Amino acid sequence: MPPVMSAAISTSRLPSDPTVTIPEARPAAPAPLGPSCRTLRAGVVGLGHQAREDHLPAIVASEMVDLVAVCDLNTQILDDVRDEYDKPGYTELEEMLATEQLDFIVVAVPHHAGRRVVKAAAQRGVHVLKEKPFATSLEEAHDLTGSCADGGIELMVTLQRRLNPIYATFPHLYDQIGRPFLIDGVYTMSVDPASGWRGQSRLAGGGCIIDMGYHMIDMLLWYFGLPDRVLAQSSAAARPELDYDAEDTACVMFSFDSGLWGRLLLSRCVSPRTETIRVIGARGSVVLERGRIQRLLSNGQVVESLSREGSWPSAATAQVDHFCRVLMGQRPNTSGPESHLAHAAFIHACYASAQAGRFVNPKELIA
Numbered sequence: 001m002p003p004v005m006s007a008a009i010s011t012s013r014l015p016s017d018p019t020v021t022i023p024e025a026r027p028a029a030p031a032p033l034g035p036s037c038r039t040l041r042a043g044v045v046g047l048g049h050q051a052r053e054d055h056l057p058a059i060v061a062s063e064m065v066d067l068v069a070v071c072d073l074n075t076q077i078l079d080d081v082r083d084e085y086d087k088p089g090y091t092e093l094e095e096m097l098a099t100e101q102l103d104f105i106v107v108a109v110p111h112h113a114g115r116r117v118v119k120a121a122a123q124r125g126v127h128v129l130k131e132k133p134f135a136t137s138l139e140e141a142h143d144l145t146g147s148c149a150d151g152g153i154e155l156m157v158t159l160q161r162r163l164n165p166i167y168a169t170f171p172h173l174y175d176q177i178g179r180p181f182l183i184d185g186v187y188t189m190s191v192d193p194a195s196g197w198r199g200q201s202r203l204a205g206g207g208c209i210i211d212m213g214y215h216m217i218d219m220l221l222w223y224f225g226l227p228d229r230v231l232a233q234s235s236a237a238a239r240p241e242l243d244y245d246a247e248d249t250a251c252v253m254f255s256f257d258s259g260l261w262g263r264l265l266l267s268r269c270v271s272p273r274t275e276t277i278r279v280i281g282a283r284g285s286v287v288l289e290r291g292r293i294q295r296l297l298s299n300g301q302v303v304e305s306l307s308r309e310g311s312w313p314s315a316a317t318a319q320v321d322h323f324c325r326v327l328m329g330q331r332p333n334t335s336g337p338e339s340h341l342a343h344a345a346f347i348h349a350c351y352a353s354a355q356a357g358r359f360v361n362p363k364e365l366i367a
């Protein structure tokens with residue numbers, strides 16, 4: 001049976017894992033935030049869709065953190081958010097970091113802007129809750145891992161599914177399907193593939209693989225560890241009338257030395273919206289959908305099913321609260337820089353494979 005939560009992502013164990021221990025404080029860490037500490041102070045950098053939909057409402061809803069300041073290069077967006085939340089606003093991150101006493105920042109900028117923002121925070125010892133992806137390349141992932149260590153900061157990459165009980169339940173059902181042989185993951189939606197920075201590979205670090213695909217890749221690595229082989233094919237051809245070069249659709253095959261293998265189908269141009277992972281074993285299968293997980297017998301009969309209504313709206317607050325608890329030493333960082341080197345290696349392997357037309361071993365990239 002393949003390893004669930006392998007050593008490759010050993011810092012990313014499930015919340016329900018009884019072996020989880022609170023990590024030791026790093027020697028160079030900024031002043032520790034003890035359990036009896038005051039409410040934490042946060043700034044939000046990048047006030048676009050994700051910040052306004054998730055992070056700003058989540059911080060306001062949280063009892064563990066105060067929204068102290070906001071930052072965006074775009075003055076119109078900044079003015080709107082500043083007015084709505086009645087907080088100081090900055091167009092320059094450096095000025096916000098120098099002026100405000102912040103425990104952490106939430107970073108929700110376009111992918112190409114992430115490196116500069118994270119490094120600036122690390123230099124000032126300000127912790128970071130970073131929107132996925134951790135980095136746009138393997139080189140950037142190594143660079144940022146070093147910067148976070150040098151600055152003694154915690155960085156947690158936002159991955160809502162990690163804090164959703166439906167997804168954390170997976171191993172309990174998976175253990176009952178016998179020897180697994182196949183993983184079939186599908187994540188598709190229909191959006192504009194040329195929209196803004198997302199349509200340009202140079203700015204986004206790629207297309208659907210690194211962007212929406214990051215969630216599926218995270219679950220694959222969380223549950224099974226880094227595969228031994230990756231073979232990817234992708235295209236940016238679904239909307240020929242539009243100007244973009246970031247892949248809109250990709251199919252990624254992967255396999256483990258154990259014999260387990262599978263594929264991820266990712267697309268920004270396929271409807272209806274679908275998010276499913278099926279793992280098929282000798283005695284049945286587990287089917288994971290958005291908000292529901294089921295175990296089926298080999299004949300297709302559903303033997304158990306778990307769904308959780310309303311978990312998505314609360315996921316953003318659960319996430320920011322979890323990060324506060326990480327900073328207070330009460331929870332492990334389930335999504336830190338070193339664990340995301342595996343994600344960066346997997347993604348690098350996808351793009352290298354698609355270009356070369358052959359299998360690439362992602363483990364060799366971070367050996």
Ligand SMILES: NC(=O)c1ccc[n+]([C@@H]2O[C@H](COP(=O)([O-])OP(=O)(O)OC[C@H]3O[C@@H](n4cnc5c(N)ncnc54)[C@H](O)[C@@H]3O)[C@@H](O)[C@H]2O)c1
Nearest residue numbers: 046047048049050051071072073074108109110113131132
């Ligand atoms: N977890 C999820 O499900 C999810 C969903 C959507 C987006 N995201 C992620 O959130 C991040 C932001 O995505 P979005 O859709 O909100 O993008 P967006 O383009 O809507 O917003 C980005 C904002 O950042 C600002 N910005 C750019 N450079 C900046 C800088 N150097 N300093 C300050 N502000 C800057 C822009 O002006 C813009 O307002 C991306 O990493 C994306 O992958 C995650």
